[in-house]
Amino acid sequence: MKRGVQIVLWLLVAGFLVILPQLATTNYLVNVMITTVMWIIFALSFDLSAGHVGAVSLGHPVFYGVGAYVTALVAPSLGLDFIGSLLLSAFAMGLLALVSGIAFFRISEVSFAIGTLGALIIAQLLANNAYDITGGPMCTQNVPRPVLHIPGSGPVTVVEPVHYYYLLLPLLGLAILIYWRLTQSRIGRAFAAVRQDEVRASAMGIYPKRYKLLAFIAGAAIIGALGSFQAQYITVVCPSELTISYTLNLLIIVFVGGAGSMRGVILGAVLFSLLPRLLEIVTDVPPAWQQLIYGLILLIVIRFLPEGLDSLIERALQRLRGTRTEAKPDAA
């Protein structure tokens, strides 16, 4: 795609996202939008290591939950504002990813997946049982809401979902930018090299662990910031933010959408967030049945589209460009 066309497309998407809440008539709809954007960020941060360096961290929600706790428990005592809290959580989770990554990347890929899953379960146990610090199942309450200082008027506390939505959009932009720059640059080529053949990558002077850590840390920092946002949005942080069902959701989003593809991951996150809402509207499907439907979708996609829904789009685009590709002698 030509660069100009790409920029126009991105601007259109950005404009659409900015106008979208104006079309929403109820707070419920705005909440659906916020949830959708959050799942996009969540899935992109997960896909950085799962889809690009082939390190599937089943414990990825640790960085989300602990990031939320950092904002709830540490940021207020430091007197940090909305952005300060976001940065603190992002930094803390990046650091946690560095330290844990050095240990986790010493083991094989399968052990890595299981090991990180263990870390998630331990984190939730700790959050549930460290009453004095986290409040246990009673949750950490009263996380301060963001306060904006608008020139000309006094400080404004953010309460309305629509305002939260606008605070969340820049985070989405940043997540997309980091994801895009990391995966489309020469670093992305090293990621792909490490994923496709670690031995050969080493023989070419690429140190696999460095790139695995880079993807792991970047993903953790992004999701740590999102956890911080969540804490300041809901104003309560509970051990349920460290649930294994987030991991399952991430696996569904990324592998149904298309691992390693930004377009696929975003598509997966949007479908995953909106489908249940549509099911609610169309038919009164009970939540238990929804899980069944997800399971079926996952099975069908993995059986018939192992590279995810994105491979369908890719094929369609290739067919559109078909005439041009055939004209090139190189493609033969």
Next chain:
Amino acid sequence: MQPERPPVLQIQNLTKHFLGVTALQDVSFELYEGELLSLIGPNGSGKTTLFNCVTGFLKIDGGRVLFKGEDISNLRPDKIALKGIRRTFQDVRTFPEMTVLENMLAAVQQHQEENLIARMLGTSRIHHLEHTATERARELLDMVGLDNVRHLEARHLSYGQRKLLEFATVLMPDPDVIMLDEPAAGVSGEMVTHMMNHILNLNRQGKTILLVEHNMRLVMDISQRIVVLDYGRKIADGLPRDVRMDEKVREAYFGH
């Protein structure tokens, strides 16, 4: 007999055991600048083990490896590669989901290893380097006859084409030492000649090459010197015609 040139690679008393089995025992030899040296021996004689020890993929149990006088024993493989020793693998390795051209470019990107931020921002200097690398990649691909398939993913190439691609990628950073592990194994007769010609041409341009080969006949004509391994020990080291006549070598290969 030994050339006047300085040794680039010195292998000194290299020893390697696997669970008590001796894979290499006190192997020593030198590779001189501009030389084409072949390492031959029957299957299981330790040729690939030696390759893996020199390039850091296996830990050395005894002895050491010097590169331009510097001890590189047991360094990490990526560090050894960046110092200027590049290798191919016997079981041909390419990045299957990358195009032929991307495979080539992946071989040099670590020149900018130190500057992660600049690479992420994609500064103009980086763009310039990328452009230069692409030009070099296409020259090399043209040389091995793969330029017309440069946009094809490597997994769609034939076995022989992948061998050629792997060969071309090790040339990308213009390394000081090129180590080729059975570059002609498993390819058709015509491709073997093709490959051997490439290697010979490369050496004529002044490149230092260490070649592992199972088939003695293939390397007789192109090698300047031959080292023979048998059961992990060096049994001969010399000019091709002397090695061919060597009693121990004949015994190792033909059993009489």
